Amino acid sequence: MNHTPVPFLDFTPMNERVREKMFAAFQRVYDSNWFILGKEVDAFETEFARFTQTTYAIGTGNGLDALYLSLKAIGIQPGNEVIVPANTYIATALAVTYAGATPVMCEPDAQTWNIDPKKVEACITPKTKAIMPVHLYGQACELDAIMHIAKAHNLYVIEDNAQAQGATWNGKPTGSFGDLAATSFYPSKNIGAYGDGGAITTSSETFAKQVRLLRNYGSEKKYHNEIQGINSRLDEMQAAFLRIKLEALEAWNRERVHIANRYTQNLADIQHIQLPQVAVGASAVWHVYVILTSQREKLMAYLQDRNISTMIHYPIPMHLQKAYAGLGFKKGAFPITEHIADSCLSLPLYPGMTDAQVDLVCEHLVTFFRNA
Numbered sequence: 001m002n003h004t005p006v007p008f009l010d011f012t013p014m015n016e017r018v019r020e021k022m023f024a025a026f027q028r029v030y031d032s033n034w035f036i037l038g039k040e041v042d043a044f045e046t047e048f049a050r051f052t053q054t055t056y057a058i059g060t061g062n063g064l065d066a067l068y069l070s071l072k073a074i075g076i077q078p079g080n081e082v083i084v085p086a087n088t089y090i091a092t093a094l095a096v097t098y099a100g101a102t103p104v105m106c107e108p109d110a111q112t113w114n115i116d117p118k119k120v121e122a123c124i125t126p127k128t129k130a131i132m133p134v135h136l137y138g139q140a141c142e143l144d145a146i147m148h149i150a151k152a153h154n155l156y157v158i159e160d161n162a163q164a165q166g167a168t169w170n171g172k173p174t175g176s177f178g179d180l181a182a183t184s185f186y187p188s189k190n191i192g193a194y195g196d197g198g199a200i201t202t203s204s205e206t207f208a209k210q211v212r213l214l215r216n217y218g219s220e221k222k223y224h225n226e227i228q229g230i231n232s233r234l235d236e237m238q239a240a241f242l243r244i245k246l247e248a249l250e251a252w253n254r255e256r257v258h259i260a261n262r263y264t265q266n267l268a269d270i271q272h273i274q275l276p277q278v279a280v281g282a283s284a285v286w287h288v289y290v291i292l293t294s295q296r297e298k299l300m301a302y303l304q305d306r307n308i309s310t311m312i313h314y315p316i317p318m319h320l321q322k323a324y325a326g327l328g329f330k331k332g333a334f335p336i337t338e339h340i341a342d343s344c345l346s347l348p349l350y351p352g353m354t355d356a357q358v359d360l361v362c363e364h365l366v367t368f369f370r371n372a
């Protein structure tokens with residue numbers, strides 16, 4: 001069989017398609033001599049708010065800060081609890097910790113791997129102030145149920161939309177449901193910068209004003225500091241690049257959907273793996289395509305031997321990370337989350353990946369499991 005390398009992620013096809021536009025954007029910002037909070041950030045914020053069907057978008061230095069500033073905007077304080085999915089990337093919980101509050105971990109649904117609304121209610125205590133649903137792997141969470149629970153218990157909702165730019169719930173974009181939503185433009189994200197970047201989306205004028213202040217030293221007017229803010233701004237260069245990426249995002253998400261559907265079709269008959277399931281009402285933009293298998297390590301090595309790169313999102317759940325040893329959890333505390341961490345494998349997927357590459361990955365998987 002053909003052993004041409006299949007990388008996990010290759011930026012080249014995307015970069016080549018926008019090369020001229022990117023170089024022109026670089027030159028435009030370079031020649032403008034204006035690098036922080038200028039025309040490009042303003043324009044990107046307007047365009048990104050339109051894309052997410054919200055009133056305001058506010059650029060930040062990265063996704064973690066976008067989450068943290070959203071929590072600050074709703075007034076999260078020490079002593080508060082915030083519900084997060086147990087199987088998210090650690091940034092979601094760290095933002096809560098940095099805001100001085102306690103992340104309360106909630107198990108995901110065993111099929112969609114997104115936070116299970118049926119289990120959220122059991123996590124609510126008198127200290128709970130907010131729920132942070134994460135649209136993990138690119139799939140929208142079950143937002144009707146989550147918004148309903150939040151309303152019933154008078155809780156804020158902050159969406160973690162880092163992995164799902166362009167996904168929808170009942171046709172409405174993720175990032176437009178919560179009081180605020182945070183996203184990341186880390187290079188590998190569906191809309192990735194050439195460096196770090198992030199944004200908050202909201203339709204609340206009050207929250208928008210607050211995060212605008214918070215990201216810029218608490219200041220609207222230079223050297224007039226209304227509150228104690230931080231420095232977390234999207235820069236002009238990244239904003240200019242992201243404007244070009246945003247124009248391409250829907251087409252590139254369609255390619256991701258095409259690749260994911262091809263995986264799902266080609267792998268449907270393999271008994272030994274669990275494929276991702278998309279909830280009724282949700283759409284997925286496939287930030288990553290994850291399968292579960294009890295033979296993960298063997299499969300990963302087998303594919304690597306055949307020049308196919310895969311990744312694990314994520315190998316150690318937050319509650320078992322050293323960083324959160326202080327929360328006192330033991331193995332077994334979150335069985336679904338631990339099962340996912342022990343068996344998940346992300347297959348190669350990126351705009352520009354060819355059908356032949358997808359088929360090659362699938363053929364190797366079929367052969368591996370035929371002999372398993």
Ligand SMILES: Cc1ncc(COP(=O)(O)O)c(C=O)c1O
Nearest residue numbers: 062063064089091092162184186
């Ligand atoms: C779900 C999730 N939340 C938050 C973040 C944080 O984003 P950043 O790396 O831009 O700080 C990431 C990505 O890294 C993520 O995947």
